[in-house]
Amino acid sequence: MSNESDQNIIPSHKFQCESLAQVQYIRISRDDEGQRLDNFLIRHLKKVPKSRIYNLLRRSEVRINKSRKKAEYKLQTNDILRLPPVRVESKPKSCTDEAANEAFAARLKEWVIYEDNKLLVINKPPSLAVHGGSGIHLGLIELIRRHFQHAKNWELVHRLDRETSGLIMIAKRRSELRRLHQAFRDNTVHKEYWAILVGDLKQDKHRVTAPLKKNQLAGGARIVRVDPTGQDAETLFEVQGRTPGYTWVLAKPVTGRTHQIRVHSQSLGSPILGDDKYTDQSDNAKAKKAGYSGLMLHARRLTIPMDDKPNLILTAAPPTNMAKWLENKHNVDPQTF
Structure with missing residues (x-):
């Protein structure tokens, strides 16, 4: 690598961004292997605006093993990362109060x-x-x-x-982050959500496999649509309760696409109550007038694989808006949350 000696190369696990007044070389340690290049830079260059980081990548000022790499490049152990001089904020943003x-x-x-x-x-x-x-x-x-x-x-x-x-x-440790990311890839982490849908689902169970594609509106807002050219996606819905005009469901995303549960429920003709992107605003306004505001989607349960231990199964009580709905509409005892 260039003319730098090993003594001038900083192991990534010891790298601290105190100053970027000169070129720095970083050797990627095992704990950082598999991380995207842009995420690594964002994590370590906390005083540098994200826009500046992506500009450096687009202009190929950041090099890996003397070569240009895109933002999504996955770092490998012993990669040599070259960082150019970058102006950083003079005062770190920290809370001293x-x-x-x-x-x-x-x-x-x-x-x-x-x-x-x-x-x-x-x-x-x-x-x-x-x-x-x-x-x-x-x-x-x-x-x-x-x-x-x-x-x-x-x-x-x-x-x-x-x-x-x-x-x-x-994750508090890089090794735990890698382990859990692998668990997601192996589909051994399971997430379950509670949602209140607008409309009456006739069947007790639904399996939605509509492919999803991200789009950007003229104003810059991100939105997702069902599109045959989109990414594969799958969500399972199980009815938990019904009230006139609404359905309480348990949603189990098999894949993890952006806005997946929100768009898949919309594709059933029953979008999530309170969703300002995918639900008719008149339905949201009606619920708000009745005292129920906010998106009625809650990550209720997580099943997490553990090393040499049984799976960790966690549940979380819903927020006030959903708890109030379940208590008033379905007679659910709040103590059971």
Whole structure:
């Protein structure tokens, strides 16, 4: 690699982005193997805007083993990553307000469903994005990293839409992240959701296999449609209860496409109540007037394979909007949540 000696190459597990005033070379360690190049850069270059990172990749200023690589390139052990000089923010964004830290820690403690030295599982409230992005400065993972110094390398294992509530996994170690990603590929992680659908599903069970394709509207909003040229997708629906004009279902996504449950339920003619993208706004307005606002989709149960242990099975109570619906419409005792 170039003219650099090994002593100037930093192992990726020791790399800290304190300054990018000069070219740096990083040797990819085993713990970072399999990670996308863009995700690795975003994780380590926290002071660099994402737009700048993707600009560096498009202009081929970031090299792997002296070669150009795309953002989706999967890092390999002993790859040599070359980082060019990059201007970074002079002041790191960190929270030093002790009262704010304590307040967030108290809220997070209420959300925790399971925790060990490798994994954290929380019951995410609705309206909280899992990560920052378009128009969102801080999401769940950024808030955790910002308030807890020991959590700076924690990573989301999977994602939930901003308005979807329920169980989400956060890996505390890179090895655990890799293990769980492999479990998803092996289809040994199982997710189950509760949803309130608009309309009356006649059958008790439905299997939807409509392929899904992402589209972008003129205003830049992301939307997903059923499309024969899209990605394969499969969702199982099981009716849990019925009330006039609505159906309470258990949804089991076999695949993990963007907005999968939301679009598959729409394809049945029964979109999810409160969905501002896929449900008629008059239906949402009617529910809101009756005191039920927000997306009625909740990640209720997770089955997680564990090393040398029985599967970990976790459940999370629904948020206020859905709990109120189930109690009033289906006579479900809140104590059973």
